[in-house]
Amino acid sequence: METPHIAVIGAGLAGLACAQRLRAAGLAVTLFDKGRRPGGRLATRRLVWPTGEALLDHGAQYFTARTPAFLALCGRLLEVGALRPWSGRVLDQRAPDPGRAETRYLGHPGMNDLARYLAQDLTVHCEAEVSALERRSTGWVLHFKAQASREGFAAVAVALPAEQTAGLLTDIAPALAASAAAALTAPCWAGLFAFAPEAAWPDWQGLRPAAGAALGWLARARDGAALVVHASPEWSRAHLEDPPAVVEAALLAELSHYCPGLGPPLAASVHRWRYALVEQAAGTPCEFDPALGLGVCGDWRLGPRVEWAWTAGDALGQQLSAAFSHPH
Numbered sequence: 050m051e052t053p054h055i056a057v058i059g060a061g062l063a064g065l066a067c068a069q070r071l072r073a074a075g076l077a078v079t080l081f082d083k084g085r086r087p088g089g090r091l092a093t094r095r096l097v098w099p100t101g102e103a104l105l106d107h108g109a110q111y112f113t114a115r116t117p118a119f120l121a122l123c124g125r126l127l128e129v130g131a132l133r134p135w136s137g138r139v140l141d142q143r144a145p146d147p148g149r150a151e152t153r154y155l156g157h158p159g160m161n162d163l164a165r166y167l168a169q170d171l172t173v174h175c176e177a178e179v180s181a182l183e184r185r186s187t188g189w190v191l192h193f194k195a196q197a198s199r200e201g202f203a204a205v206a207v208a209l210p211a212e213q214t215a216g217l218l219t220d221i222a223p224a225l226a227a228s229a230a231a232a233l234t235a236p237c238w239a240g241l242f243a244f245a246p247e248a249a250w251p252d253w254q255g256l257r258p259a260a261g262a263a264l265g266w267l268a269r270a271r272d273g274a275a276l277v278v279h280a281s282p283e284w285s286r287a288h289l290e291d292p293p294a295v296v297e298a299a300l301l302a303e304l305s306h307y308c309p310g311l312g313p314p315l316a317a318s319v320h321r322w323r324y325a326l327v328e329q330a331a332g333t334p335c336e337f338d339p340a341l342g343l344g345v346c347g348d349w350r351l352g353p354r355v356e357w358a359w360t361a362g363d364a365l366g367q368q369l370s371a372a373f374s375h376p377h
């Protein structure tokens with residue numbers, strides 16, 4: 050009997066975790082992602098200016114590990130050098146969380162390299178935006194925004210943010226679409242700024258502004274004279290459709306309150322995350338409809354953390370493997 054072929058839509062951490070499980074179970078798996086590389090919100094950009102350059106993570110900043118399965122993965126990733134512990138000084142202007150003194154992890158050399166490492170043995174098609182799914186008697190067909198359709202998939206795992214999941218599934222899987230539609234993801238405007246190395250740099254690596262501030266997070270680049278700032282969910286929502294140049298100026302003005310000695314930036318850019326941080330989660334790691342051969346995962350199942358994205362993807366991978374490894 051032919052090995053069942055499973056399509057995973059979305060090659061962020063959830064999709065990668067799902068695909069790794071499927072591959073380990075001996076199933077054929079292909080990932081499709083609309084981005085230029087795998088990783089989704091595990092995103093790194095190189096900021097280049099005449100006198101230097103810096104790697105900046107403009108999505109997830111650092112992450113922690115609490116469950117045994119994710120701790121085990123982090124252990125393996127530390128061993129191969131795809132991950133580093135981070136002990137940067139964080140100035141927390143909110144009520145600090147007294148409970149936890151956890152190890153913080155960073156992808157190495159950038160957050161995206163973690164995804165690159167996990168994707169290396171998988172088949173990933175990038176710049177492949179899925180626009181619709183169709184179920185035929187011969188299996189699932191994937192339709193793309195800008196390329197020929199692909200058919201013959203025994204099952205599909207959807208590993209997208211909640212809002213995009215709901216959009217894709219409304220017509221073909223109303224129950225799964227409804228659970229995605231009940232989840233909510235806040236946007237985030239991110240600003241990336243390079244300054245002169247000899248400027249008056251702050252003595253922290255990360256700063257979490259007080260609640261109610263326009264900025265939600267500021268962090269220095271690991272390897273260069275640059276900073277990334279994240280606007281708060283409230284500010285990002287209010288300015289979601291503002292032109293990038295307007296947002297850049299506003300984020301820079303906010304940044305100067307915290308770092309008055311940096312002077313004018315040498316390079317700057319902004320990135321809009323329309324779906325950044327889960328505000329309302331589904332509450333279970335994944336959902337799988339065996340009759341349809343369709344499942345959903347992603348951070349929106351559990352909450353706004355890298356670990357929960359991986360946990361959700363891994364859980365869906367396990368369910369799909371159990372359903373397809375021993376065809377009846």
Ligand SMILES: Cc1cc2nc3c(=O)[nH]c(=O)nc-3n(C[C@H](O)[C@H](O)[C@H](O)COP(=O)(O)OP(=O)(O)OC[C@H]3O[C@@H](n4cnc5c(N)ncnc54)[C@H](O)[C@@H]3O)c2cc1C
Pocket residue numbers: 058059060061062063064081082083084087088089090091107108109110111112113177178179180208209210213237239279322324325326346347348349352353354355356358
């Ligand atoms: C600004 C920001 C800061 C964050 N900070 C932290 C932090 O400090 N700590 C932490 O633990 N977490 C943080 N997070 C959250 C963390 O990044 C996410 O929870 C996690 O990366 C989500 O992974 P995912 O696989 O569920 O989704 P994603 O990474 O969003 O993956 C979804 C993928 O689907 C693709 N896609 C979308 N639509 C389509 C389509 N139609 N067809 C094909 N592909 C499609 C996208 O390109 C993307 O690659 C942060 C996120 C952001 C944005």
